[in-house]
Amino acid sequence: MKTKFIVILVLIALVVVYIMTGIYQVDPSQVALVKTFGKYSYTAGPGIHLHAPYPFQSHVIVDVQTIRKQEIGFRTIRPGQYASKREEALILTGDGNIVSVEAVVQFRVSDPVKFVFNVERPEELVKFTTESALRERIAKRTVDEILTAERDKVAYEVHEMVQQLLNEYDVGVTVLNVLLQEVVPPDPVIAAFDDVNNAKQDKERYINEALRYANNLIPVVEGEARKIVLEAEAYAQQKILQATGETQRFLSILNEYKNAPKITETRLRIETLEQVLPRAKTIILLDRSQKILLMNLENLLGGGAK
Template identity: 80%
Template sequence: MSTKRSTILLTILIVLVVIYFGTGVYQVGPSEVALIKTFGKYSHTTGPGIHAHAPYPFQSHVIVDVQTVRKQEIGFRTVRPGQYASEEEEALALTEDGNIVSVEAVVQFRVSDPIKFAFKVDNPEALVKFSTESALRERIARRTVDEILTAERDTVSSEVREIVQKLLDSYDVGIYVINVLLQEVVPPAPVISAFDDVNNAKQDKERYINEALKYANNLIPKVEGEAKKIILEAEAYAQEKILQATGETQRFLSILNEYKKAPKITETRLRIETLEQVLPKARTIITLDDSQKITFLNLDNLLGGGSK
């Protein structure tokens, strides 16, 4: 009986020893490294695979994933894939013009130095979150609500990433910030309808301005064309009058030359031509000369237009 009891005790002891030494066996995943501590102090690092070290309390290990991209959520939490819960108080931030916006952001990072990540700070992921919140609020406070809601989102993301990286480097925690993404930037729920009204008014304003510019762009060339047409017509009219005046001048000069040669004949001819223009249908004209003599003139005979 005592022999059987001794055998059982020995078996239990062996099992306990195996279990005890088995605590020193560990497995490291493909994206992980194991940091080995000897008597509580870091001694060396091992890579992926199955390894063994001295059992506790002589040695222990800490597994750190150095390749997986980690993330911290600000202003919301992922409940399950595709479902999110908003953290309203955490999302609120004050803008430069005194407005409040609700900002939901995600910071993506990975471990660049596993030793510093594991032993420098008690909770490095929380440090990443708090640093990002601080930098995000500081950058938003430098911009107006319109800038945050529209053109400045990407700029803010880039600036926050740089600031957070500098902060983490100063803390020396072995973290590399990959990106800071602003998931949603909107006015707080109680005033979102008022912001929508303002945005609609601004859009209407831009639309009216664009329509006015379009009308002006269509009208100006038309008006310029009309003005050019009027100028060209005026120039043509002026040229026509100049040519007419020149012709009349030449005609007058030629008549003057004829008058100098034969004043009486030229004078009579001019009178007849004038009477023909004034009385185009009259064929016989009665004239009264200086001696009160009445004369009957047949225009057809005078102008050679009929028989004598």
């Protein structure tokens, strides 16, 4: 009798333990997908729940709030320590060059039912889709574009493309961001790329210096040119006024000559002598016998002064 009672207690304990296998807890950031005979039945939110024990029912816990990520071209070993995946990181550009790209895609589960039941290994699908889109977008750029101005644009285009593809695959994932953490030339040619970039920077620097010199010089040259033009215009105006004055003087003398020719002629000769004689050092004269006489005014004036 006592043995029978113990057996019953053991059976009851086993039944209780079996039933308790249907008890499960869901954390605040999670949901539970309950399956009946392997087929999805319903979704349970955070808290403690109970469903029929295995094999009648089972559940799958899915974190729907935590941001997940997939790494391309490298792997995180531990915080602050990374390992490069060289073959995965190398991507061919549109101009036939190769760049090494390390990228991260961040995503969140938007539909846990699709995420769990529609595809196998959905996180790997996100990674492969992002890698494919990244290679396709970079293949449309030159190496210079992807290393400089087009980098952020490529990340944006990859983000849009990955989200569109995952929607077509019906994965139940929302892509939050695609980050191109490092885009550099491969190690064997990085020195050559640095030389090219330095040469381009020197070229830009020389161009900027030339433009700055030209911008400083042009106003000076324009000012000098303007000054010369103004001086030429002033000189031309001066000569015009001088010629006009001479013309008026000649016309005035002409009128006087017409009225009194002899007097005007004598006055002109006297005025001419007054202008010429003060500058003359020697005077040539003809006497009555037509002999030429040379008179030195300096001697005459000097002698007169004594």
